[in-house]
Amino acid sequence: MVMTAGTETKLQEIKRIIEDKCVDLLHLQFVDLEGVLKHVTITAEDLEDAVEGRIMFDGSSIAGFSPIHKSDLYLLPDLNTFAVIPWTVEDGYSEARFLCSVMNPDGSLFEGDTRNVLKRTVQKAAEQGYTISAGPELEFFLFQTDENGRPTVKTHDEAGYFETSPHDLGERVRLEIYRALKAMGFKVEVSHHEVAQGQHEIGFKYADVLGAADNATTYKWVVKTVAKRFGLHATFMPKPVFGISGSGMHVNMSLFKDGQNLFFDADDRLQLSSSAYSFIAGLMENIKNFAAVTNPLVNSYKRLVPGYEAPCYIAWSASNRSALIRIPAKRGMATRVELRCPDPSSNPYLAYAVVAAAGLDGVERGLTPVAAVNEDIFHMSSEERAERGIDNLPGSLEYALDALEASDFARDVLGDHVYGEFVAMKRAEWDSYRTAVHSWEIENYQGKF
Incomplete structure (x- = not known):
């Protein structure tokens, strides 16, 4: 890392925190292709090497x-992501983490690292x-x-939207997460019970x-970590329970x-600029080309169905929550475009990259x-x-992958390495699902035929 005055100051601040909080272990975190967090742990004495x-x-x-044969990769910590891990503080000692970018041995950015995308x-x-700026x-x-700590299919509570105790059993869990x-x-900025039983949301301030x-x-x-400490399993699976609302990851973006x-x-x-309209148009034109990235699971498309508030039609509105793209009411510096189809199983680095690139494509082309x-x-x-020209989002991961491969958009944004590995992984996932025999088939066909 090339040290500037700013990074040197930040490093000195980190060293003071490490000393004050008696941090003895540092976790160097990065994500895999699917956005699953990984880490390598070092001692605080190796901070300079990191x-x-x-x-x-x-x-x-x-x-x-x-x-x-090309397996050696290196981790470069982002100093701005340093944080002491709250639940590790014990007997005067603690642990901390950095989020990292992945580098090649020659110091260049590794093209397979989704953060680098x-x-x-x-x-x-x-x-x-x-x-x-983005606010997810x-x-x-x-x-x-169950008794072995494995997740069951029973939600933690039966409460509904904005309900309080005693029905909302997740209040204490959300408090500890907060x-x-x-x-x-x-x-x-906000914490509350969501629409479905056992469903929750904690909103935090937008950032770059x-x-x-x-x-x-x-x-x-x-x-997920805090929930585990309560003996619960937290999942960002988009549609874990049939018949109730699924979980989304609405993405709010602004251009400065x-x-x-x-x-x-x-x-x-509507107090929207030509850039805002073009950004919306870019999202609408490219949405099918990147849906496999923002909605990457077989299960994702069981959320994108009518009747559960999740969008399944390609349209925009300044107020309509049934539309794919909504413009929240706030204006001025808070003016933003909200894309409502992404779900939280997606890799945030890839999802935000394709959403931002699609909007910028619209701005560049003046759509x-x-x-x-x-x-x-x-x-x-x-x-x-x-009659209104309202098209549908892809109805399955298979159709989403077909659209992804039919366009050069995703390859241009993701790069050849990530694009190729992502498509191969998701094609294998779809094929595994397609060829599996599911409980629905047994229940409906075994006794009948």
Whole structure:
């Protein structure tokens, strides 16, 4: 790492915290292709080696990373992600973590690291004078566990939207999650029970898009860890229970230039700028091309069905929550575009990269979106939707992958390495699901035929 005055100051601050908090272990965290968190643990005495990018690991052991003959990779900590891990504080000692980018032996960015994919998108925006802010909203479920600590299919409570105790049994869990996040530097804005039984959301303040992906990754780790300490299982699976709402990861994005929000125009009827309209159009034009990234599981498409608030039709509105894209009411510096289809099983680095790139594509090309749809799309007939030109999102992972491969968009954003490994992994996942015999088939066919 090249030390600037700013990074040197940050490093000295980290060293003071390590000394004050008696931090003896440092976890160097990174994510795999699916966004699952991994780490390598070192002692605090090896901080300087870590900061210089001298901590090596075997990339061939991480699915989608490196072949065995090119397995040596290195971790470069992002100093801005340093945090003492709250639940490790014990007997005066504690542990801390960094989120890292993955590097090649020659010091270049490893193209298989999904964090580096998002960094490339950020750099491309910066070359045009733009910065991107993002505010994700990740929902999750809490499930009871059995005597061996394995998750059951029974939700932790039967409460509904915004309910309080004694029905909301997750209040104490959310409180501990909030405290852990706050201790790690998060600015938590809202916490509440969600629509479905056992479903919850904790919202945190928006950040630059890379920071937002780091925060989403950290948030999922903290939620699952704290839940485990309560004897519960937290899942970000998009549709774990049939017949109730699934979990989404609504992504709010804004585009800034010279400190000004480019999406706001006080003179427009909706107070939206031409850049905002073009960003919306870019999302709508590319949505099918990147749905496999923002909704990457077989299970993802069981959430994107009518009747459960999740979008399944390609439309936008300034107020309509049945639309794919919504413009929340706040204006001025808070003007933003909300994409409602992504789910929290997605890798945040890849998801935010494709969403940002799609919107920027619309801005670069000066695209204009079709007319907004302010009516409830779920209650329209198929003929009415056809007359309005309202198309559907892909109905399965298979169709989403077909669209992904039919366009150059995702390959351009993800890069050849990540694109190839992602498609291969997801094709194998679909084929495994397609050829498996499911309990529904046994229940409906075994006795009948």
